[in-house]
Amino acid sequence: MRINLFKRDNVLVWALLVLVLFFSFISPDFRRLDNLFEILRSCSLIALMILGVTWLVASGEIDVSFPNIAAFASIVTAYCIKIGIPWGATVVIAPISAIPLGLLSAFLINTFRFPALIATIAVASVATSLASMVNGGQPLYLAHSSDVVEYFVYGKIGGLVPVLFLLVLALFFFAKWIQDNTTVGQHLYALGENRKASLEAGINEKRIILSIFVLSALLAGISGVLLAASFSSGQPRIGGSFFIDGLTAVFLGSLMVKFGKPNVMGSLIGAIIIATLSNGITILGIPFYVGTITKGLLMAFCVGITMLNRKNKAPQLPT
Amino acid sequence: MSEVNKSLVAFLTFLAAILLMFTLQSEYFLTVSNFLQAFKHLSITAIAALGLCFVVAVGKADMSFHFFSCFAAMAMSYFISIGYGPVFSVLASLLLIASLGLLNGILVGRFGLPDMVTTIGTGTAVFGLAYLFSGGRYIYRNFIDSGIMQLNDGKLFGTIPIPVVVMVALYFLSWLLLHKSKYGRNFYAVGNKPLAARFSGIKVARYLAIAFVISALFASIANMVQVSAQGKGEIRAGVTLLMPAWAAVFVGISIFKKPTVYGTFIGAFMISIMQNGFTLLSVPFYYMDFVVALSLIGSIILANFDVITTWINKKRRG
Structure with a gap:
């Protein structure tokens, strides 16, 4: 496989490069090597949460419950430790x-x-309220930590490369293989293209939707455990920034590789871009809400580009 | 019995059961003062849900109205803190929010962007903008002296709270617009089949835009009432409007099989009365979230009752 970096499909990689160079140029703190690897570490959790969401959006569904499910899993983790269940x-x-x-x-x-x-709005609300019921709406602190889990969250190979990012990278390459080389991957995109036609073609829509939702919840659950370890507590109401960060990453990702369709590699690059943005904004001391505004606009912008491009391909009736 | 009557009877039985349960559990539930209080609370949910009802009627989803309402409330508090009167502050921030709602409407209506994702994006951006007024801090200045709190505390003829008056007025106007005018039929036409509506000469993009503006405006009014009840401009106050508003609209749909003004009111009433009852029983807030989520799920299951029957029959056969 020959990788051509100058194709439109790779525009996002260039955007990331420009963003990194821009922040590096104005901030000496940003361009330190350990900070750059810290960005990779901080994007890993988001990336983990949105893998399933990417495929759900690709097949024409949406999932807004992943941050709440992660919060639920984080408090379940804290509760299990509290009642004496071992980390394993x-x-x-x-x-x-x-x-x-x-x-x-x-x-x-x-x-x-x-x-x-x-x-998924309803399920998100169910997840949050269940999580609140565990400890009366309060965060539940971890009774003791585990060295192994800590190593997954904070560990660095050679003191530099985050373990978590390497694992997520491996997972994403495996997911890319599933997406591009198996029938399930093909069916996924067929569902997104034309639901009716793919049903006629005999694709088992329900089974695919079911398995991606289970995958999405499972990955959100795993990131919940990692969240609990990194905050040293289970929090019923983490949600907030993961929601918009995750969805923006998915839609940013749909601008690359398979243009106009969410895909795993795009989501990974999207997550790195979002993490870079957040990191740069924090280091430069810009108020965090500038980041919120930027992400919101970015998301609307990506969707706009994708849709306008799709319209140019298939002529539609004038509005 | 027609389909609508059946689900209406089922719903009213359910409501009566809830009311009975709360009456038995708490002696304060069935008192006039509690009902006035409950109606005041109801008006917030009901007004926000009414705006959403328009968007659902044109067949779209709005995931931004709660964020927009935060912006409106912060704008209002800001105008008050720099010394403007309550009337000017409310109208000016409504004007601001209407223009932002129009942006939503143009993106979805004119450019045909997918409704959910676009509104999540614009909503987040507007929520970020709301931080500009105070950097996320509470706005207290002038709040109590300015008279804005009359929006919540004031009473018409000394008995009916202003929020209830606003709610009744907005519901009456919306009922006229949506159910008694040709424009109302056009809203539904756009929602049912946009293409057919376009060929019948309905300006589809315009109706979509208007629906999104109404949604943003009504949610903002609801949140202004909420903020004036709290006595300070708080940025996150409106975020909680999302779930109950969606639930109210869908309870309405489950009864009348389409988004209607009266259905939305009934839905908002059911959710609000449950929240009120649980508050009297001093149940923690997160149980209420749970109940609201379950009633949303339950109402949609009811709405697709035919789907359930086929499902059960399939189970029996299998």
């Missing part, structure tokens, strides 16, 4: 406890034809 079991229990929430979304969408947005 907790890292299995907490992600699995998130799966029923993904199943609920998929069930509502598949069986009752809920609009995905409404179903």
